[in-house]
Amino acid sequence: MTRSKSAARPDAATVRRRIRGLDAEQRSAQRRSQLLDAATELFAEQSYSGTSIEQICQRAYVGTKGFYDHFESKEACYIALLEQITVQIQQRVMAGAAAVEGQEWPQRAHAVIEAFVHAIADDPRLAKVTFGEAGGISTTVDKQRRSNRRWSAAFLDQQWSGTGDRAGIALALATIGGMFELVVDWLHHHDDGGAPDAVATLAEDLNRFVDAVYVGRAAIAAK
Structure with a gap:
């Protein structure tokens, strides 16, 4: 029994939605977790006042846009x-x-x-x-x-x-x-x-x- 091409492999839209086995929602949750982990390290190392959003993003390997997708400010990140x-x-x-x-x-x-x-x-x-x-x-x-x-x-x-x-x-x-x-x-x-x-x-x-x-x-x- 043969399968059609559409049944044999996912369509292009599905491929675009999944990267490294994660869908968009999972990737978003992963970025948020990375940002919070980075903030934990930096706030502990050099205090809240001594840490910038850019430093958090660099430590988390997440772009600034990714930060603002989750937190509207450094204060919001700290509260989370x-x-x-x-x-x-x-x-x-x-x-x-x-x-x-x-x-x-x-x-x-x-x-x-x-x-x-x-x-x-x-x-x-x-x-x-x-x-x-x-x-x-x-x-x-x-x-x-x-x-x-x-x-x-x-x-x-x-x-x-x-x-x-x-x-x-x-x-x-x-x-x-x-x-x-x-x-x-x-x-x-x-x-x-x-x-x-x-x-x-x-x-x-x-x-x-x-x-x-x-x-x-x-x-x-x-x-």
Whole structure:
């Protein structure tokens, strides 16, 4: 049985749509991923303010037009990257909490903090991108950061078996602020980033701080 030419091989339009086995949508997703990977490297190496769109494109091997197909500005690229990293951190922390579900908070705390520390320090670039420039980029970025803190505070309050009321969330929010400040300070004093002893130092500092807050919270509740 013979096949017609049209059945034997794809038409020219199909060939044009697929390059290296990828269709247009897949190629677009690949370029976006390359741009975000390049931005991660450059923001970690030389900061957000020290990085240009042209440098991101050169590192990603993507043209400037390709950049603007995905992001309207460097700020938009940073926000997309921040959102991506935030989701990764949240997933790691929730998985850490789920692994010790049912235990009392003092026992769960170390597992949750360990998950958070490894989420940002196993690849030290992530901590630098997320916490390295704590503020001053733009009001839009600051709004995103505050949204991340609100999520973290609600999660912490829930782990503390809080009621979700204003006082509980406020205490959790202050605790998260303290934790994030410790991360920023750690970044400025540990250039070795992901080295085991540096990671252990961060985990120890965060555990000590959260334990102290929890003891104070319990003392207030007992009055």
